[in-house]
Amino acid sequence: MAAIVQVINGDGEFESAGVQSFVDKNELAQCRTNYAVVAIMGPQSSGKSTLLNYVFGTDFKMMDAMEGRGQTTKGIWMSKSPKVTDTTVLVMDLEGSDGRERGEDDTNFERQSALFALAVADVLLVNIWCHDIGREHGSGKPLLKTIFQVNLKLFAPEPDRKKTVLLFVIRDKTKTPLAKLTEVLEADLDRMWDSIAKPAAYAGSKMTDFFQVQYAALSHFEERYEDFQADAVHLRRRFAPDAEDTLICGDEKLPGDAFALSIHNIWDVIRSQKDLNLPAHKVMVANIRCQEIADDQLRAFAADQAWAGLQEAAGLGAVEGFGPQVAGLMDSCVKGYEAEALYFDAHVREAKFGELGKRLLAAVQPVYQAQVAAQTAAVLTSFEKELKLALLPGGAASGSGGFVAAAAACRAAAVKEFAAAFKKHLHIQGTPWDGTAEAAALEAALDAHIAKVRDEHVAAAVARAEKALSTLLSAPVIALLEVCGPGMWPRLYGVCRDAAAAADKQLLGSLAGYGLAAAEAEALSEGLRARARAAMEGHVREAALTRLSRMKDRFQEVFSQDESRAPRMWGARDDIPAIAAAARLAAANVLAQLAVIRPPPGEQQPQQQQQQAAKGQLQAEQGDAIEAAVLQLARSSSDAASTAATDGAAADASSSSSDAAAAAASSSSHAHGALDLLSAATWPGVADESRVLLAPHDVRTSWREFMSYSNVAVQQALSAQQANRLANNRLPPLWAIAAMLALGWNEAMALLFNPLLLVVVGVLVLFLRSLYVELDVEREMARGALPGAISLSHKVVPACQSVLRKTAESVQQLMHSLQEGQEGQGAAGGGRAAAYTVDHRANSSSGTPAGQKAGRYTELTRRGAAAPAPSSAAEFTDLQAESKKAQ
Ligand SMILES: Nc1nc2c(ncn2[C@@H]2O[C@H](COP(=O)(O)OP(=O)(O)OP(=O)(O)O)[C@@H](O)[C@H]2O)c(=O)[nH]1
Numbered sequence: 080m081a082a083i084v085q086v087i088n089g090d091g092e093f094e095s096a097g098v099q100s101f102v103d104k105n106e107l108a109q110c111r112t113n114y115a116v117v118a119i120m121g122p123q124s125s126g127k128s129t130l131l132n133y134v135f136g137t138d139f140k141m142m143d144a145m146e147g148r149g150q151t152t153k154g155i156w157m158s159k160s161p162k163v164t165d166t167t168v169l170v171m172d173l174e175g176s177d178g179r180e181r182g183e184d185d186t187n188f189e190r191q192s193a194l195f196a197l198a199v200a201d202v203l204l205v206n207i208w209c210h211d212i213g214r215e216h217g218s219g220k221p222l223l224k225t226i227f228q229v230n231l232k233l234f235a236p237e238p239d240r241k242k243t244v245l246l247f248v249i250r251d252k253t254k255t256p257l258a259k260l261t262e263v264l265e266a267d268l269d270r271m272w273d274s275i276a277k278p279a280a281y282a283g284s285k286m287t288d289f290f291q292v293q294y295a296a297l298s299h300f301e302e303r304y305e306d307f308q309a310d311a312v313h314l315r316r317r318f319a320p321d322a323e324d325t326l327i328c329g330d331e332k333l334p335g336d337a338f339a340l341s342i343h344n345i346w347d348v349i350r351s352q353k354d355l356n357l358p359a360h361k362v363m364v365a366n367i368r369c370q371e372i373a374d375d376q377l378r379a380f381a382a383d384q385a386w387a388g389l390q391e392a393a394g395l396g397a398v399e400g401f402g403p404q405v406a407g408l409m410d411s412c413v414k415g416y417e418a419e420a421l422y423f424d425a426h427v428r429e430a431k432f433g434e435l436g437k438r439l440l441a442a443v444q445p446v447y448q449a450q451v452a453a454q455t456a457a458v459l460t461s462f463e464k465e466l467k468l469a470l471l472p473g474g475a476a477s478g479s480g481g482f483v484a485a486a487a488a489c490r491a492a493a494v495k496e497f498a499a500a501f502k503k504h505l506h507i508q509g510t511p512w513d514g515t516a517e518a519a520a521l522e523a524a525l526d527a528h529i530a531k532v533r534d535e536h537v538a539a540a541v542a543r544a545e546k547a548l549s550t551l552l553s554a555p556v557i558a559l560l561e562v563c564g565p566g567m568w569p570r571l572y573g574v575c576r577d578a579a580a581a582a583d584k585q586l587l588g589s590l591a592g593y594g595l596a597a598a599e600a601e602a603l604s605e606g607l608r609a610r611a612r613a614a615m616e617g618h619v620r621e622a623a624l625t626r627l628s629r630m631k632d633r634f635q636e637v638f639s640q641d642e643s644r645a646p647r648m649w650g651a652r653d654d655i656p657a658i659a660a661a662a663r664l665a666a667a668n669v670l671a672q673l674a675v676i677r678p679p680p681g682e683q684q685p686q687q688q689q690q691q692a693a694k695g696q697l698q699a700e701q702g703d704a705i706e707a708a709v710l711q712l713a714r715s716s717s718d719a720a721s722t723a724a725t726d727g728a729a730a731d732a733s734s735s736s737s738d739a740a741a742a743a744a745s746s747s748s749h750a751h752g753a754l755d756l757l758s759a760a761t762w763p764g765v766a767d768e769s770r771v772l773l774a775p776h777d778v779r780t781s782w783r784e785f786m787s788y789s790n791v792a793v794q795q796a797l798s799a800q801q802a803n804r805l806a807n808n809r810l811p812p813l814w815a816i817a818a819m820l821a822l823g824w825n826e827a828m829a830l831l832f833n834p835l836l837l838v839v840v841g842v843l844v845l846f847l848r849s850l851y852v853e854l855d856v857e858r859e860m861a862r863g864a865l866p867g868a869i870s871l872s873h874k875v876v877p878a879c880q881s882v883l884r885k886t887a888e889s890v891q892q893l894m895h896s897l898q899e900g901q902e903g904q905g906a907a908g909g910g911r912a913a914a915y916t917v918d919h920r921a922n923s924s925s926g927t928p929a930g931q932k933a934g935r936y937t938e939l940t941r942r943g944a945a946a947p948a949p950s951s952a953a954e955f956t957d958l959q960a961e962s963k964k965a966q
Pocket residue numbers: 122123124125126127128129130140141142143144145149150151152174175176250251297298299300301
């Protein structure tokens with residue numbers, strides 16, 4: 080018994096669940112497009128169900144003739160013909176028209192069901208009573224008019240479009256031949272076609288433009304039952320696709336899996352009173368179904384065990400034959416789609432196919448990329464290993480081509496290896512991933528690695544060269560800075576140039592074969608030159624920080640050693656002021672050289688260029704301007720210090736000499752139009768602040784500190800010279816010996832044996848000795864006979880007065896002490912007075928500068944603050960030592 084399903088119920092609702100169930104049960108999806116839909120229309124109780132049941136073997140409900148006429152079919156029903164086996168025939172039984180149940184005026188459902196039948200059915204059977212043929216008002220005429228009218232809404236008369244087969248089934252045929260009947264019926268149909276209202280576009284159209292009209296006639300069901308059955312069988316045969324007079328014409332239609340969706344959508348459109356556009360409907364159904372098919376295929380692909388296994392393996396590393404395996408899986412997915420979507424609208428199908436391809440690529444891409452990365456990493460690892468071997472001593476890089484050739488060979492091998500691996504394991508047929516981009520990425524990685532290795536080697540070679548440069552540079556630079564003599568800077572730059580050239584030669588030699596471009600080699604050489612200059616400047620900056628100790632060292636070197644580098648003994652013939660001046664100049668040179676970093680020869684600042692162009696001077700003289708200013712300051716202050724020391728004002732030498740130097744240097748600078756260091760705040764012509772190591776203020780401060788130090792040293796030297804002189808004069812002076820010889824022995828004896836004369840001579844000798852010491856005759860005479868005599872002549876009277884006054888004071892104090900002693904005031908007081916007298920006499924009688932210092936020390940210790948303060952702690956210490964020596 081054939082299953083029947085109600086498609087549209089009596090209320091006009093679509094029974095989607097039942098229809099889908101019907102489609103599934105009858106495996107309509109497997110039919111593809113190999114199925115046909117037959118629908119029947121006709122007046123109510125016109126034997127439609129009876130016809131379908133006898134022709135197709137269905138079981139539609141038929142009215143029992145004994146119960147009388149009435150509507151048995153409500154809505155639209157469907158069944159599959161069990162009798163037609165060559166193809167699947169779906170039979171739709173429609174509710175009869177003109178039914179009393181729906182009322183005379185309710186033709187809406189009739190029109191909608193006619194529209195539905197025309198849209199869905201391949202063959203539309205129209206029941207027509209034989210006796211109505213040729214009659215003006217036959218019972219089936221209104222229905223036919225309805226069919227013609229709604230058809231105009233659905234289809235346009237296109238040349239290639241399939242026409243609906245309109246099969247007129249003439250019931251209760253008479254003896255009139257079918258040809259005669261059809262002739263009359265055709266005339267009726269033409270009249271009817273002409274009578275319906277048509278849109279202007281179809282005004283001249285014929286019915287055959289829209290329909291393929293067929294005819295069949297059946298005998299009377301009740302009166303000629305056997306004939307009726309035979310006619311039914313005969314009619315059934317016409318539904319076989321290969322029958323000679325077949326009614327089934329193969330045409331493009333939606334596949335069986337879209338049948339339920341399609342008729343549901345058609346009915347919804349009809350029910351909503353919208354225009355039913357069948358081509359658009361097909362596109363719509365195709366869109367939905369193609370999308371569903373693509374989704375199903377993708378789901379199947381993702382759930383595929385083989386794909387899951389590939390993904391898992393790909394996560395662990397390179398998978399052999401990955402590409403071909405994925406291509407197979409993708410191909411089956413695509414083919415599945417193509418097979419299922421084959422009968423849908425071509426444009427939609429292609430569009431969805433494209434989408435499916437993209438989604439497949441998106442699903443595969445991460446795994447593919449991981450595989451490419453794994454293969455690339457394997458090739459890169461192999462390449463790095465080969466390159467490392469090539470760079471080992473004796474490797475390919477040691478050959479004539481060097482690093483460049485070895486790297487190129489390794490690179491070519493790696494590219495070849497990757498191409499082979501891609502072809503065998505990675506290429507997925509049918510994808511746009513042809514390996515071009517992957518090879519380019521690999522080549523970029525190879526080039527990056529080669530560049531990295533090359534950079535490392537170059538950097539190592541540069542480091543070695545810089546180390547060698549440092550070694551070559553340090554010793555000569557330090558040696559030059561120890562002296563800091565005139566012309567130091569050109570020599571420093573010469574050392575830099577030579578060291579950089581040697582290091583550059585070493586560097587370029589070790590980088591032969593690395594394909595250094597001329598510009599790159601020049602940049603490296605320039606880097607070495609800059610490095611040399613920076614290292615040299617670093618040494619100079621360090622030296623500038625320790626300038627004072629360097630100045631002292633330089634001063635001591637010149638001052639304390641003679642030309643043969645032997646220590647000076649400060650004999651009488653040593654011209655200490657001259658030696659001190661030379662030593663100070665040497666120290667000043669240290670300061671002058673360390674004040675500013677001189678530009679290298681050939682390089683000068685624009686401002687300097689302008690100034691020099693204006694003055695017509697050579698650039699080298701710019702450095703000399705600073706040097707000249709510092710030396711001028713040194714000379715001036717040295718002269719002032721010498722004068723002060725010679726005048727015996729050693730204690731105030733520092734301050735007074737600075738002031739004098741200031742005045743002298745300033746006036747000298749102004750006189751020559753040169754740089755005035757005392758008033759300068761910056762170095763003229765030095766625009767680059769970074770080159771200034773010592774500002775003029777720093778130079779002045781350093782020089783002042785140095786002068787304090789040098790003054791003490793000079794003073795000590797003078798003292799030592801004086802002490803040496805005294806040590807050499809322990810015998811009576813020559814003039815005394817000569818006097819003794821002149822006076823004669825007798826006079827000497829007489830003098831010795833005459834006590835009064837002896838006392839007078841003794842007092843006179845003591846007086847003259849004190850006067851000699853007071854006048855410091857030797858020192859005055861050291862300046863020259865005439866200047867000494869003139870100076871002594873000026874000082875003789877005050878000196879006499881001073882000696883007499885001191886003698887008188889001594890006598891008074893002696894008397895006072897004796898008187899105190901007599902008055903019984905402790906022997907200690909008398910002892911102190913005697914000691915003082917002895918000290919004073921000793922001091923006075925020593926007559927030497929050392930003796931004077933000792934006396935001054937004693938006086939200081941005795942009188943405390945009342946005595947003039949020493950100029951410095953060093954002087955005080957010196958005085959103390961001299962006092963001890965004198966005692
Ligand atoms: N004269 C004649 N009567 C027939 C023929 N076929 C069926 N009948 C009778 O017509 C009556 C109605 O038959 P149905 O097949 O139920 O008619 P129907 O068109 O399907 O009826 P609805 O479904 O209600 O529209 C029944 O009593 C049948 O015996 C025929 O070929 N000739």
